[in-house]
Amino acid sequence: MYLVGFYSPKAKSGVTELCLSIYNWLKMNTTLSAAYISYGTLEKEEISNEIIHEFSKLSLTEQKQKVKKLKKEYDIVIYDASSQLSEGVLKLLPIVDRLFVVGEEHKDFAVKLQQIIQFDKIFDKTVKNFITHLQGNKTFIIREKKEDHVIGFNYSKKETTDIGQMIYTDYVTHYLNEKFIKKNERVLKIVKQIPKDELFQGIYGLGVDFEKAMLFHKYVILREVLGQNYTDALESLFPLLIDSPFEELLEKFQNELFFITKLKI
Known part of the structure; x- marks a missing residue:
């Protein structure tokens, strides 16, 4: 409706x-x-x-x-x-x-x-x-x-x-x-069932490009290191995995990493 x-x-x-x-x-x-x-x-x-x-x-x-x-x-x-x-x-x-x-x-x-x-x-x-x-x-x-x-x-x-x-x-x-949202929800449900330490392999197995799957896994790990709950990190970053090309995902990851590094200096 x-x-x-x-x-x-x-x-x-x-x-x-x-x-x-x-x-x-x-x-x-x-x-x-x-x-x-x-x-x-x-x-x-x-x-x-x-x-x-x-x-x-x-x-x-x-x-x-x-x-x-x-x-x-x-x-x-x-x-x-x-x-x-x-x-x-x-x-x-x-x-x-x-x-x-x-x-x-x-x-x-x-x-x-x-x-x-x-x-x-x-x-x-x-x-x-x-x-x-x-x-x-x-x-x-x-x-x-x-x-x-x-x-x-x-x-x-x-x-x-x-x-x-x-x-x-x-x-x-x-x-x-x-x-599109319903399709995303079904895929996210599958991604959530992948063991945490096998996230990269699981996403790659679903058809995501090798480099993008690996980068997404690293991004989730980064969020966890910063204190975000694993499931929350998955959910918040998942739209980037679905909607964004590798270059945009990489840029966002690098910007976030750079910002964190600057804060620690």
Whole structure:
């Protein structure tokens, strides 16, 4: 499930109307299943299993259950937070995979909101538990093109198509990323089962280049010497083994070794 949030600090900014139009666009123009959550009350739409309103009236436990259920049943969920700024909204926004802040004039607000979201993800236990519960930990503010502007909405059919296509493209990337992460997790599980003193041979046996496998083993040993737990060292360095070429892994190893040597002098 891919959760997309929409928020505006400005009352009656058309967020709900646009959210609903994007929800309908996704259903009409893609093969993805879509659901809709409104933090407030919807007065015109027919409420169903995939269109939910008055989310704010649910307890945190009920919200968790509802989102977890939607996560299993739908590919994309549109979360309409509208202009209701409250502690409840701030606690829920960190769970979205993408966050649209409505209105180009709200750039400073969007940056500050992002800072609050990141703070809550790190220090607020209820938010951290919610994120862990949903297994989602990425929040972004989508900017317009490559310019440093928050994407703004003056409702039009053209804008709906553009944003709908953007969300669809993001979902496809998200889907591939999830698949990649799952593959990584399976390989990491195998790596953890390799005896510590045979780490190099084990990784080489999995298909990693000889030099890279040896360097990775030395990097893990270095972290252990510095006091890091062996399993923690494996987990923290594993992304480098998967994603980085030998040259980049070597550079990071040498930089860390040089930094430690300088500290001891």
